[in-house]
Amino acid sequence: MKHLKTTFSILLFTAFFLTLASCKNENKKTASDRQIEAKEIKTPNHNHNMDHDNGAGHHHNDNSPSQHNRKSIIKAKNNEVLSPIVAAYIQIKEALDADNQTAAATGGKKLLVAFSGFDKSNLKGDSLNEYLEISESAIEQTEHIIKSPIEHQREHFETLSEDVADLISLLKDEK
């Protein structure tokens, strides 16, 4: 009988600590993944022209928006409505170029502030709907950029870049 109880209590202990440990390992795993994947990501950056050999991905961990987007981003910088959003976006981009996870997260926080301060009172009908769709997605990407390790930041930055580019083309005529 005593034996049974001891065995049972040992079992309980083990079960409990296993569940705890499994949670902790989750974090550890991402931490070590970070280093490995950071290395993996750096490699494709160097061969922009060899686009095909990236397996299933049609997308790359390349932080630079297309040439066309780059021009409109520079223009948008001077657009009053957009400038806080664009400034924060560029801050994230530069942080990622410099492999700086923390700075990218800080840029993300600024971007959230910029979106919440955005004055959409001039937008109506379709433009308003489109703005809402774009900002919903952009905010979601940004939230991930704020809380994620760098390789995951890069993934969400890709989508964010598309959102910001669409936002610029939507709003370029707005004053």
Next chain:
Amino acid sequence: MKSKIKITGIVLLVLFILIQFVPTNHNQSDVDENSDFVIIYDSSIEIKQLLEVSCYDCHSNNTVYPWYNKIQPIAYLLENHISEGKEELNFNEFGNYSDRRKKSKLKSIISQIEKDRMPLWSYTLIHSEAKLTKEQKQKLISWLNDLRDSI
């Protein structure tokens, strides 16, 4: 010495029984046929099963609860995973997302599966059936890629 072990055992046993009374919300509700991922995209039975077995427990409004998932503290940990998982992605409500969001979600789903981040290893540890084989992964990813291009 022996009495100490006995006391510890009894205390643990009492604790274990007590935490069984901590309430958890069971993640179970009706599936909306107009917004559920596998229904609106008319996936094959194979794809449907893969998604339901490997993803739906945490990424939908309906979790399948085997007996061990009802025991504390497992139920509590699971509840946290589910609420986080649903916030990120809810297959039952996929149809309500905007097209932009659908695309970005699909992109993230594909990337998570490709990089073996999903399904979570702690989940497949208990649910070995949720583990995706290489072949299953390929099938699922190519189907998801096609879907993404069609939106």
